[in-house]
Amino acid sequence: MASVASSAIQRGQVDLVDFVDWSSVECLNQSSTHSLANALKQGYRDDDGLHLASDADEQLLIYIPFMQVVKLHSVAIKGPEEEGPRTVKLFSNKEHMGFSNVNDYPPSDSVVLSSENLKGKPVILKYVKFQNVRSLTIFIEDNQGGNDISIVQKIALFGTTVDTTNMKDLKKIEEH
Amino acid sequence: MVLEATMICIDNSEWMRNGDYPPSRFQAQADAVNLICGAKTQSNPENTVGVLTMAGKGVRVLVTPTSDLGKILACMHGLELGGETNLTAGIQVAQLALKHRQNKKQQQRIIVFVGSPLKYEKKVLEAIGRKLKKNSVALDIVDFGESDDGKPEKLEALLAAVNNNDSSHIVHVPPGPNALSDVLISTPIFTGDGDGGSGFAAAAAAAAAGGMTGFDFGVDPNIDPELALALRVSMEEERARQEAAAKKAAEEAAKQEKGGNQASSSHDATMAEQDSGSALPAEDKRVNLMQDDDDALLEQALALSMNDAKSGNVAIVDADMSDSATADQDLAFALQLSVQDSAKDLSTQSEMSEVLEDQSFVSSILSSLPGVDPNDPSVKDLLASLQGQSEQKKKEDKPESESDK
Numbered sequence: 001m002a003s004v005a006s007s008a009i010q011r012g013q014v015d016l017v018d019f020v021d022w023s024s025v026e027c028l029n030q031s032s033t034h035s036l037a038n039a040l041k042q043g044y045r046d047d048d049g050l051h052l053a054s055d056a057d058e059q060l061l062i063y064i065p066f067m068q069v070v071k072l073h074s075v076a077i078k079g080p081e082e083e084g085p086r087t088v089k090l091f092s093n094k095e096h097m098g099f100s101n102v103n104d105y106p107p108s109d110s111v112v113l114s115s116e117n118l119k120g121k122p123v124i125l126k127y128v129k130f131q132n133v134r135s136l137t138i139f140i141e142d143n144q145g146g147n148d149i150s151i152v153q154k155i156a157l158f159g160t161t162v163d164t165t166n167m168k169d170l171k172k173i174e175e176h
Numbered sequence: 177m178v179l180e181a182t183m184i185c186i187d188n189s190e191w192m193r194n195g196d197y198p199p200s201r202f203q204a205q206a207d208a209v210n211l212i213c214g215a216k217t218q219s220n221p222e223n224t225v226g227v228l229t230m231a232g233k234g235v236r237v238l239v240t241p242t243s244d245l246g247k248i249l250a251c252m253h254g255l256e257l258g259g260e261t262n263l264t265a266g267i268q269v270a271q272l273a274l275k276h277r278q279n280k281k282q283q284q285r286i287i288v289f290v291g292s293p294l295k296y297e298k299k300v301l302e303a304i305g306r307k308l309k310k311n312s313v314a315l316d317i318v319d320f321g322e323s324d325d326g327k328p329e330k331l332e333a334l335l336a337a338v339n340n341n342d343s344s345h346i347v348h349v350p351p352g353p354n355a356l357s358d359v360l361i362s363t364p365i366f367t368g369d370g371d372g373g374s375g376f377a378a379a380a381a382a383a384a385a386g387g388m389t390g391f392d393f394g395v396d397p398n399i400d401p402e403l404a405l406a407l408r409v410s411m412e413e414e415r416a417r418q419e420a421a422a423k424k425a426a427e428e429a430a431k432q433e434k435g436g437n438q439a440s441s442s443h444d445a446t447m448a449e450q451d452s453g454s455a456l457p458a459e460d461k462r463v464n465l466m467q468d469d470d471d472a473l474l475e476q477a478l479a480l481s482m483n484d485a486k487s488g489n490v491a492i493v494d495a496d497m498s499d500s501a502t503a504d505q506d507l508a509f510a511l512q513l514s515v516q517d518s519a520k521d522l523s524t525q526s527e528m529s530e531v532l533e534d535q536s537f538v539s540s541i542l543s544s545l546p547g548v549d550p551n552d553p554s555v556k557d558l559l560a561s562l563q564g565q566s567e568q569k570k571k572e573d574k575p576e577s578e579s580d581k
Contacts, residue, residue, distance in 0.1 A: 029309075029312075032341050056306040096280050
């Protein structure tokens, strides 16, 4: 499928789903039957029958901590034409945000999704702002059709890990 | 066992002065708050509870969420009533206090006591509810006090807006003799969502005298079958007493009893005074006793004094009374209570005065009481006069019983 090819991982980038710290993932205003795992977890996110839906209104606040520091390159958000997200703001390293203080900080990046993006085309982010990401907060402000409920089918994050010491490369210092 | 941070919003408006919930609406609220704090901290030691008041000069946070029960109990003292409740501001401030909780892993919960009339529209309340749901805050509503038209419906609408997976609850408490806290014990507000807190709730229910919630008398049969039996017996006797009191002519009983009443009441007053020094601590002690484990004995003592249509109970009660020579404070206060509350029941009074007449028994009680000296001349005089009066009554009783035959 062409869309799959276009969302193929760019050179050097890794799908960061393996580095997500699942125990601390949070999502505010999600519907209890359609929760974040449907959009984020491997396996669930590719199932078109499962999606993440908002509850009381159309906004969603998703908090994703990582197990190690990463650099975020791009993000792919898939959703339906009408209820898919439109304005998405990303905050790096801001813990425990609430809907009341999303507007207090300037976002690390702000994206308006087009229908192409909603089919899976990844959005390239301001790489310089995401060099040292311990946690990512995604704020979905509104959706394409202005509906009461926003629906997200898949959220995929691409990037690289910050170089950590690879123990295998450590060489013993030769004694003089 | 859910890890939770709770903010309790108390209504301290002018409407809380009303006494339709014993002892007063505000006091009933305070008791309920204390019980809730205990239940929350017991179900999970890491739970925190905070308190704020909604009326008075404005919404005021008395204590931010803490697991220190002492702090919470202390801040409930010296609260003044006045002003009007600002429900929306109260809930918003509670939300803010929860947002700044120290342990972000705790679930957020607000418990609000709504005792004054609601001046908000349904829409406003629903908007608040949605906002709470959006921020995953659960809300428990205790609807008591004023019940103007539309209040229950508005609160139900608020609950529907907030409710997420049945994590929020509402309780409507009508005015009545049952304490607010007793009614709340059996509700999901206390018992959490199924598990947790039920052990505490059961214990609290058993300790609270005459708690008529859930099971017949609290969670009796499971925890304490003897207490259950004692409570059931005393409730039946109370019912019989009330029926008898309704039937019997007041005057006939009153005349014959005035003599006995005065003697025993002054006798009891002396005992009580020498016990506690003043009537006021006696009242307080009586309140404390109600939550005592000697409840069974107390209930039986009360039952004895209130009514004794069933002769079978006399033997049991006499035995109990001598048993409770060790719990004499209870007896003294029970006697005092019975005298004050008694519905001029002939048989009861005469039995009691007979018991009191028994010189040896009385002096044994007196000697075991702290601060009472049986050789004290004033006490001796009282006993003598009491005996004299009861002899008189005996003579009256005899001709009566003869005429019955």
